[in-house]
Amino acid sequence: MEIKLVKNGIFPVTRTGEGRLLERIPDTGYAIPGTLQGEGKLVGIPVLFIRTSGCNLRCTWTTSTGKVSICDTPYASHHPVETDIMDTAEVVAVVRANLGQIRHVIISGGEPTIQPQPLVELAGHLKKELNVHITLETNGVLFIPELTTYIDLFSLSPKLKSSDPDAKKNRLLDHPVEQxxxxxxPKFRRNPDTLQKYINACIHTGSYYGDKPGSASRRKTNKDFQLKFVIARESDIDEIRQDFLDHLSFVEPEDVVLMPVGGTPELLRESMGMTARLAIQHGFRYTPRLQIDLFGDTAGT
Structure with a gap:
């Protein structure tokens, strides 16, 4: 089955699926495959990325200083122009040829769940053939029950009101968001029911697909989740509680990850101090964007 990835959507790699050495070194600048997970509970872990193309949202934030920041992977979401169409078996072959000592694979986007059948097939092959730890990065709008069998960490990144595109923000963008x-x-970005189903998949229940668990439920040892929120303004913290946490069960403070807005080092510096302070104040987890610290806003890192 074919899946649509961004151009060079398996990264960083040094070999083809047949094991042939590539002429070009990865965008990390290292002549070895792999990078570090830059965000969330597994920050700093060596990983390979699989980045799908296309997204069902168009996140457009305004920073505290009035600047506009779109998704940090616009080539996968806002305007995915160059793509690679690959068979899922071919994707697995490339991952296999580049794993080395790496045991973690991140499936990200864009939004991977808009390709449900290829995504399930890919995750299944990765788990069954390579037995790697798989993180799925998703905005949590769509729930795919079959994924709960294969995914180890659900990185759920629901979007807040500060991400809503509008005409005013559009005037500051080189590529305006479509009407x-x-x-x-704003209608689709918030879906607590879907988030709860992914969370329930990490809880011991009598149900296979994450129906509402009973009071005796407890966290599974082989699955985890995180709620990763992009912070653009002070009021975001109230929205996180009122629109999300108040409607979700089995969420501990360490499951809530606050990440500063910004896809460039300059924009990050504007929001990281505020985000860190809010994390300390409310007992949540702070995450950097390590990939930007190390490699800037370079794709493929």
């Missing part, structure tokens, strides 16, 4: 996304993004 249908301005209309639909």
């Amino acid at each position: 249908n996304y301005i209309r639909d993004h």
Whole structure:
């Protein structure tokens, strides 16, 4: 089954699926495959990335100083122009040829769940053939029950009101957001029911697909989740509690990850201090964007 990835969407790699050495070194600048997970509970872990193309949202933030920051992977979401169409078996072959000592694979986007059948097939092959730890990075809008069998860490990144695109933000963008996304993004970005189903998949229950668990439920040892929120303004913290945490069960403070807005080092510096302070004040987890610290806003790192 074919899956649509961004151009060079398996990264960083040094070999083809057949094991042939590539002429070009990875964008990390290292002549070895792999990078470090830059965000969340597994920050600093060596990983390979698989980045799918296309997204069902169009996140567009305004920073505290009035600057506009879109998704930090616009080539996968806002305007995915160059893509690679690959068979899932071919993707697994490339991962296998580049694993080395790496045991973690991140499936990210864009939004991977808009390709449900290829995503399930890919995750299944990765788990069954390579037995790697798989993180799925998703905005939590769509729930795919079959994924609960294969995914080890659900990195759920629900979007807040500060991410809503609008006409005012559009005037500051080189590539304005389409009107249908301005209309639909606010309606679709928040889906607590879907988030709860992914969370329930990490809880011991009598149900296979994450139906509402009973009071005797407890966290599984082989699955985990995180709720990763992009912080753009002080009021985001109240929205996190009122619109999300108040509607979700089995969420501990360490499961809530606050990440500063910004896809460049300059924009990050504007929001990281505020985000760190909010994390300390409310007992949540702070995450850097380590990939930007190390490699800037370079794709493929």
